[in-house]
Amino acid sequence: MPKISSKGLNMPQSPIRKLAPFADRAIEEGKKIFFLNIGQPDISTPKAALDAVKNNNLDILSYSPSSGFDSYKKKLAKYYVENGIDIEADDLIVTTGGSEALLFTMGSITDPGDEVIIPEPFYANYNGFAVASGVVVKPVESKFEDNFALPSISEFEKQITEKTKAIIICNPGNPTGYLYTKDEIQKLADLAIKHDLFIVADEVYREFVYDGEEHHSIMSLPELKNHAIMVDSVSKRYSMCGARIGCMVSKNKELIATALKFAQARLSPPTFAQIASEAALDTKKDYFIEVNEEYKSRRDTLIEALEDIKGVKVAKPKGAFYCVAELPVEDSEDFAKWMLSEFDLNGETVMVAPAAGFYSTPHTGMNQIRIAYVIEKQNLLKAVAILKMALQAYTKR
Template sequence: MLVLSNKSQNMPASPIRKLVPYADAAKQRGTKVYHLNIGQPDIESPKAVLEGLKNFPSNIISYTHSEGTLEYREALASYYNNRGIDVTSSDFIATLGGSEALLFIFGIIANPGDEVIIPEPFYANYNGFTCENDVNIVPVPSSIENNFGLPPVEEFAKKITDKTRAILICNPGNPTGYVYSKEELEQLRDIVLEHDIYLIADEVYAEYLYTEEPFTSILSFPELKNHAIVIDSESKRFSLCGARSGAIVTRNQDFMGVAMRFAQARLSPVELSQYMATLAHNNVGNYFEDCRAEYLKRRDVLVNGLKEIPGVIVPNPKGAFYCMIQLPVDNAEKFAIWLLESFNSNGETVMLAPGAGFYSTPNAGVQEVRLAYVLKTEDLVRSVEILKEALEQYPGTTR
């Protein structure tokens, strides 16, 4: 009899994409669906990238060096240097988005059965990436009442065992939009140095902050030279989700030597993607400022609208373009399916990402959903109207 691996049975479905069949069926019935479930910006990619694709300087799409083209890695180094972070092109390995970076990192630092401590809720695919590497997540719960801020550092210390290999954070946070302060990062710095483990930071939303405080990268702590590993991606920075261009960033050259073997095993990152990302970095202009202003406007429209709905708990995101909210419903996934299967408002509905998939603790986040404010403001206004009406009609509303 043909069999499938135990790992395949444990691989979780994406809460961001698992409801796609319901959305497709709704569209086939003629219902318009507002996609708040996925972080796919509708902001255009940089014009220099779109124009540059028309003038790609070769008649062959080729392999590149396994670590990525020198042009791309130098562009990344310049980008980091301009943010006050002292790195060189040798501190980068280009990857197929942040996803491959995470797969490489878990495969390099951990053996099967080893542990990574992660504050939850966290980016849902961490569950999948750790599953692929037979690594166990040890969650440290954060609280919606505290805007999903860093849990007390003592809670991390309690979780550390001889199998702990790293603490992983997402900063700014997906799905919460929380931004860790320098003081919070200093607490994590101290604990990883004390226990001689890695501090991994998913910093792919670093350009999109809505606070007066500057962003603090874990790479800004020189004492973490051998402990800090950053996951980078162009997907959200330049609205290049489909390009699949990212990088591992670390000054730990022993780690990079092993990462290079992983990179060689998959041959090379994509030449066109690196070309596009290099063009974006070399022609950035006011792109970040314009995008940041637009996302801030969208955040305020969505958050202020949600706060007007009775029973909805809405933290105020400080960065990225997500908010994790609590709904007055019996079960957020059931509600999300009901929105697509059984409800419409004048032929329109919304698609949400159920919150439970952003946790590894069983039965956590069952009333929560993640919303992505990546749609234009008029669509967000309409989405809030639909959500308010749906909560008034949903049989499982609990308020």
């Protein structure tokens, strides 16, 4: 029998989706599941985006340019300028989701065997993108007790070798919800310049920032003109996860020209989704004010309820719509599977994402889970009540 590639065998499973078979069986058994495991917002997609697809008058569903429709790129660049990021349309490439932007980035700045440094825990697919590109992830652990703040720069410098090509951050963070301060972003910028590294910033949650805090983009620092790469997406901003439209942004002309070759190889991003995304940019700012208030309210409701459970600790997020909680269990993945397969409260149970899959360091985060607060507050409270009873039953086994 032909052999599967080592790269394929080493490709990690998604900690967010790997428990799906357990959820499917639970549903077949008649259980209702509160899904706290995946960042699928329940906020309505802007009507303008949906109408742009419904009411289009295309005669031919044709390719777009490989870098995306010019009209969308110009409108997107204007959005960034209005948010303090001074770029032009030629500084970005439209991609099939933020995922493709990350893959184009990896392909453009690394060779097999090169290394990237990432503060952990981090978005699990960074591991997958690295494996697909033959790149080695060098993690620097951010601490739960520090609310997942940026680790000291000395810890980053310990990991830098002649093979290091980039530092990757997510701001605000997935899975932690941590929001980097202006000072932390500046420290990373200084480090990148000192060691001549790229900084890749995944900023897909930029709109979701709470408590009067401000988002500081890596693209706002002029000294990083040739070092900064931003990854973005409409998925979370406009609750358009299924559109699969993102972008890769950099003022480094050589980098964009290189990434364009990868874009040409996959032909083009999807046409209808670009039409919807362009229309979404007309969404009034009131939309984000209301959405932010809703997520902040959900966060506060969730944190208060979790802190009321004996033995549970929570890191309070400043952005995005995730939090990481420590549970009084040794193996949160086993607990998550058990909740789906063996536990219910009046026919209802909860699905969470075990946090170990968000770490690159083995056996780290084993007692942690990520919770996405993307369901209504009354359902969040129901889910936490079920989680509380499940923990009591699980620890008494």
